[in-house]
Every structure is written in C-alpha cells, then in structure tokens.
Amino acid sequence: MLHMLLGGGRRCLKDRTRMELSQGEIVAIKSISKDKLRDEEALQMEVEFLKLSDHPNTVRYYETFEDAKDIHLVMELCSGGSLAQYIESAHDSYGPGVSEDELARIAVQILQGIAYCHAHSVAHRDIKPQNLLFSCGEPASGSAIPIACSGHGDAPLKLVDFGIAGVVRNDRPEKRLLTKCAGTVGYMAPEVFGAKPYDGRSADIFSIGAVMHHMIVGLPPSWKSAKNAYDFPGRLRYEKLSEDCRSLLEHLLHDEPEMRPTAAEAIRHSWFDNRGVHLQNGCGDAEMASLLEQCFRRMHRFSQRTQLQKTVMYSMVAFAPLHNHHMEQLRAAFLFADRGTAAGVSCFEFVELGRKYSSFTSAQLRQIFATANVSKTGKLSYCEWLTASADDQWYRIKEHAERAFDTLDVKRSGCLRACDLSKLLPKVFDLQEIEEEIIGMCSKGEGNLRFEQFVACAVSSDFY
Structure with a gap:
C-alpha cells in the first residue's frame, strides 16, 4: 500500500492514503481513529451524504470499513492536486x-x-x-x-x-x-x-x-x-x-x-x-450536438434492457473509476443538460433537449426518461445519466465488472443474489423481478449470479 498525503486534516484524521485494488484502480482512504473520535454523529452524517452524493463536482464515495482501531472511508482518488x-x-x-x-x-x-x-x-x-x-x-x-x-x-x-x-x-x-x-x-x-x-x-x-x-x-x-x-x-x-x-x-x-x-x-x-463559460467543458456547439445525439440513442437502447440488466449496469457505473475520455465526455453532456441547477435533469428538460438533439418523439423521450430514472425521483441524476448513456464498449471492460462484482459480493462467495443487487437503491429496484430473472438465467435455478453471468447482463441485450 502506497501512502500519499492529499491535504490538511482535522478531527483525528490520521492520513489520507491511496490504495491500489486488485483490479488496478487506485482509491483514497480517509482513516479516523476510534479512540480520538469525538463526534460520531458528524462522521455518520458525512458518510450518509457521501453515499447519496451523485454529482461531477463532489467526490465519489465507494464504501466504509473498520478494524479494531480505525474507521476507513474509501473514496475516489483525486490525483490532480488541490x-x-x-x-x-x-x-x-x-x-x-x-x-x-x-x-x-x-x-x-x-x-x-x-x-x-x-x-x-x-x-x-x-x-x-x-x-x-x-x-x-x-x-x-x-x-x-x-x-x-x-x-x-x-x-x-x-x-x-x-x-x-x-x-x-x-x-x-x-x-x-x-x-x-x-x-x-x-x-x-x-x-x-x-x-x-x-x-x-x-x-x-x-x-x-x-x-x-x-x-x-x-x-x-x-x-x-x-x-x-x-x-x-x-x-x-x-x-x-x-x-x-x-x-x-x-x-x-x-x-x-x-x-x-x-x-x-x-x-x-x-x-x-x-467569459465563454457555457457548461460545455471544452465542447464546441457541433461537438456537443453530436455527443447529445449519441447519448439519446444509447439511452433508447438502455430503455429496452431488462430490470436485471439495468441494475448490473448501474452498479458498474456506481463503482467504476470515471477518469477516462468516454466518461469525461458524458460528464460534459450531463452538465450541459443540467444547466448548472444541480437538481438533476427533469423530464421536461430531458424531453425538450431530446426534441432538439435527437429524432425521437416526445412520447418516446418520456418513456426513455422513465426507464433511465431508476431512482424514480423525477430527476435524472449524474449516475443515472452515465449508466444510460455509456457506450457498449465501456461495459465490456472487464475491470469495471470486477470492481462492481467484488464490492457487492461482501460475503466473498463468488456469486450474487437479488438482495445484494437491490441494496444499490433500496425500495427502487424490484427485488422479486430481479430474483426471477436470475433464476431464469441459471440452469439449476438456484438464484445465484456468477461473475460471467454478471458480465453477460451488461454486454448483451439478449443473454438468455
């Protein structure tokens, strides 16, 4: 494990560490001593907000674990400096x-x-x-x-x-x-x-x-x-x-x-x-128009996926590193659609944007929005936008699937059940529907999703 101090600390912060995972991703770990922790409520609130945080300009949270002495918060590593x-x-x-x-x-x-x-x-x-x-x-x-x-x-x-x-x-x-x-x-x-x-x-x-x-x-x-x-x-x-x-x-x-x-x-x-700051992050008008047209086409394909496929794809985006060319482009598209309101993209905004930058009808766009908005909040979040608009080739990268699968497989059993997947968004993903799909995939009907089946959910539109 490599240690790298990222910034000043408070509240008994021992260090901020960078750790390379088995899949090659490097993450940041914030370690807090249990002995010196004075405000457990503040720490709990910090973790709860980080869990819910879903925006390009807030740090991404992955998980929390603890040992006998410390509590560790695992987050994305911001390697560009302060x-x-x-x-x-x-x-x-x-x-x-x-x-x-x-x-x-x-x-x-x-x-x-x-x-x-x-x-x-x-x-x-x-x-x-x-x-x-x-x-x-x-x-x-x-x-x-x-x-x-x-x-x-x-x-x-x-x-x-x-x-x-x-x-x-x-x-x-x-x-x-x-x-x-x-x-x-x-x-x-x-x-x-x-x-x-x-x-x-x-x-x-x-x-x-x-x-x-x-x-x-x-x-x-x-x-x-x-x-x-x-x-x-x-x-x-x-x-x-x-x-x-x-x-x-x-x-x-x-x-x-x-x-x-x-x-x-x-x-x-x-x-x-x-000053020419149009929330396009380096994209010209023609480039942004082309990017949005691609996003709507991919979202339409996403809308035709099953509940299990959507759940698996969402988990891959939720836990994968986003510091790459493809996700940077999708970030720029989301910020353009969000228009800086930070509340997420509403159905109205989505439909009107789609009418301008795609060939889909208003009715089709409303249906696409409904399936992409897996949280059912009426606002398309950053993670939901990325999940629905990511290219098929991105989902074929094995490391992304490994990171999500290993994180969800907390018991290290080598397989996932419907309840493991539904924890991503409690009360949102239909547990019974996911369970039925998993059983239908398994030859023995045991309801356990193995890694190769997990990958197949994301890369194929017809994996049965």
Missing part, C-alpha cells in the same frame, strides 16, 4: 496569478458542486482551496488548471471533506439555521463568528467569494477581531478585473447574508456567459 497548490503555483511561477478566464472556469465548478449540496439540504461549512481537489490531469504550460483526462477542457474540480457539514431543513423552520461556529478563518462568513444562528448556505456562498479573492490576489481575506470584519488585501488587483467579475464578487462577499445570491443564481450571472 486548488491551493495551483493558486500558489500561479502566483509564484506565473507572476500575475490566476487569469480572469481561469477564475470563471474554476468558480463555476465550485458553484455547481455547492448548488448540488444545497439542493440536497447540506451546507458544507468548510469551503477552502485545500478542500477543492482536481480529479486528474496536469496543467498545460502557463495555466493554473489541469486538463481533463479527455484532453479537452478542464479537469473536474471536486468538493471534499464533509466532516463539519450541516443539514439545512427547509421543511422544518427550526432546523433551517445552524449555530455551530465551524470552518476555517479567512473563508468563514462574518456571521459564523457571532453567537446568533445563521444560514449555512449563505455562509457557503461567502466562502466561495473568499476562495475567489484568494485566487485573484494570492491571499485569503484577513479576519480582524477588533473590527469584527474582514480586510481584503490586494484590492489593487481588482481594478484589472471586468465590471461583471467585480459585480459577482460584491454579491458573494456581501456582509448581509440575505443579500447574497444562492449558488444556482450565481451560476446564471452574466459574467460566466461573457
């Missing part, structure tokens, strides 16, 4: 710091990730450059941003470390505000320092503005206790920014929380359009 490293590099090596175009391209990714968290009632509360990691890649000459694995556009920027996140309940007014003073000085909103309850979502927005300020001038804002306010060093650099950029920063860094925009509103600021 935003903190690239800010330092941009200011030390390239002199003028991060360009305004780079600032816009990074800011929109942060806002997308936070908009997703807020849409799911979670305030991060510790947004800072050290908690923003690029998933892969290395920067091109003279740039502060790594290039995506596809070779086009920027590498995905992932929000990590939800250890002090707070739940914001819109359905329960008494739970809408937070009280704990949490975060990192320099990025914490002014109201967090006080004794009064505060809205964690508005506090996150201030933190994003503080990160942007750090990117611009090379230093975070400086908290002055005597004044109970921040000083913002390097203001002269602001004069070089466009009026649109300064306008957005003024909104994000406003002293009054209620005057700040939501993350979803900030994404729609004119600055992003004026």
Whole structure:
C-alpha cells in the first residue's frame, strides 16, 4: 500500500492514503481513529451524504470499513492536486496569478458542486482551496488548471471533506439555521463568528467569494477581531478585473447574508456567459450536438434492457473509476443538460433537449426518461445519466465488472443474489423481478449470479 498525503486534516484524521485494488484502480482512504473520535454523529452524517452524493463536482464515495482501531472511508482518488497548490503555483511561477478566464472556469465548478449540496439540504461549512481537489490531469504550460483526462477542457474540480457539514431543513423552520461556529478563518462568513444562528448556505456562498479573492490576489481575506470584519488585501488587483467579475464578487462577499445570491443564481450571472463559460467543458456547439445525439440513442437502447440488466449496469457505473475520455465526455453532456441547477435533469428538460438533439418523439423521450430514472425521483441524476448513456464498449471492460462484482459480493462467495443487487437503491429496484430473472438465467435455478453471468447482463441485450 502506497501512502500519499492529499491535504490538511482535522478531527483525528490520521492520513489520507491511496490504495491500489486488485483490479488496478487506485482509491483514497480517509482513516479516523476510534479512540480520538469525538463526534460520531458528524462522521455518520458525512458518510450518509457521501453515499447519496451523485454529482461531477463532489467526490465519489465507494464504501466504509473498520478494524479494531480505525474507521476507513474509501473514496475516489483525486490525483490532480488541490486548488491551493495551483493558486500558489500561479502566483509564484506565473507572476500575475490566476487569469480572469481561469477564475470563471474554476468558480463555476465550485458553484455547481455547492448548488448540488444545497439542493440536497447540506451546507458544507468548510469551503477552502485545500478542500477543492482536481480529479486528474496536469496543467498545460502557463495555466493554473489541469486538463481533463479527455484532453479537452478542464479537469473536474471536486468538493471534499464533509466532516463539519450541516443539514439545512427547509421543511422544518427550526432546523433551517445552524449555530455551530465551524470552518476555517479567512473563508468563514462574518456571521459564523457571532453567537446568533445563521444560514449555512449563505455562509457557503461567502466562502466561495473568499476562495475567489484568494485566487485573484494570492491571499485569503484577513479576519480582524477588533473590527469584527474582514480586510481584503490586494484590492489593487481588482481594478484589472471586468465590471461583471467585480459585480459577482460584491454579491458573494456581501456582509448581509440575505443579500447574497444562492449558488444556482450565481451560476446564471452574466459574467460566466461573457467569459465563454457555457457548461460545455471544452465542447464546441457541433461537438456537443453530436455527443447529445449519441447519448439519446444509447439511452433508447438502455430503455429496452431488462430490470436485471439495468441494475448490473448501474452498479458498474456506481463503482467504476470515471477518469477516462468516454466518461469525461458524458460528464460534459450531463452538465450541459443540467444547466448548472444541480437538481438533476427533469423530464421536461430531458424531453425538450431530446426534441432538439435527437429524432425521437416526445412520447418516446418520456418513456426513455422513465426507464433511465431508476431512482424514480423525477430527476435524472449524474449516475443515472452515465449508466444510460455509456457506450457498449465501456461495459465490456472487464475491470469495471470486477470492481462492481467484488464490492457487492461482501460475503466473498463468488456469486450474487437479488438482495445484494437491490441494496444499490433500496425500495427502487424490484427485488422479486430481479430474483426471477436470475433464476431464469441459471440452469439449476438456484438464484445465484456468477461473475460471467454478471458480465453477460451488461454486454448483451439478449443473454438468455
């Protein structure tokens, strides 16, 4: 096992480790000492959110295991480095710091990730450059941003470390505000320092503005206790920014929380359009049109799959590494369809997009959406989009099947039962229907799915 420190730690974090699995994938492991763990509820909430998290700009969670001394969280390895490293590099090596175009391209990714968290009632509360990691890649000459694995556009920027996140309940007014003073000085909103309850979502927005300020001038804002306010060093650099950029920063860094925009509103600021940030991640209009047409064709084929096939394919995407050219393209397509709302793609949005970029009728598109939306939430999630639109050749890669099969086979029996598969989305996948399909596949009718049959479910449209 190779050890690699990925960033600063808190809450008894021993290390962040990278471990190479038998299939060759490298993952990150966050290990927490049981003896020194002070807040079990916070850890449980972090794990629960990571389990549900399904967005290109939040870190992917795989599983949790424990031994006598530690609890271990297994997540994707973000090998592209932290935003903190690239800010330092941009200011030390390239002199003028991060360009305004780079600032816009990074800011929109942060806002997308936070908009997703807020849409799911979670305030991060510790947004800072050290908690923003690029998933892969290395920067091109003279740039502060790594290039995506596809070779086009920027590498995905992932929000990590939800250890002090707070739940914001819109359905329960008494739970809408937070009280704990949490975060990192320099990025914490002014109201967090006080004794009064505060809205964690508005506090996150201030933190994003503080990160942007750090990117611009090379230093975070400086908290002055005597004044109970921040000083913002390097203001002269602001004069070089466009009026649109300064306008957005003024909104994000406003002293009054209620005057700040939501993350979803900030994404729609004119600055992003004026800087050419169209959520296409390096794809031109013609390339995006072609990509979306392919996605709809594959989704149509996916809609004709059986329940068992869909379940197996979903599991492969849920546990497979996504740092490759094909998945990078599908990520760009999803973000284009999602339009930065972070709530997922609705049936209305899906149908209207399909009418423009495919030859399917509205009725056909509604049926495709219904089968792709395996969670039955009415919103197509990131994982659901990838599952339904991935190319057949991607599912033929043996390592993807091995990773999913081994993860689901917790008893190491060499076979899976319907109940093992249904755990992916409890109460969503029809247990009886899956069980009947497995029994129908097995010559002896024993209801155990072996690895070769698991693979056949994903690669063949007719495996009986």
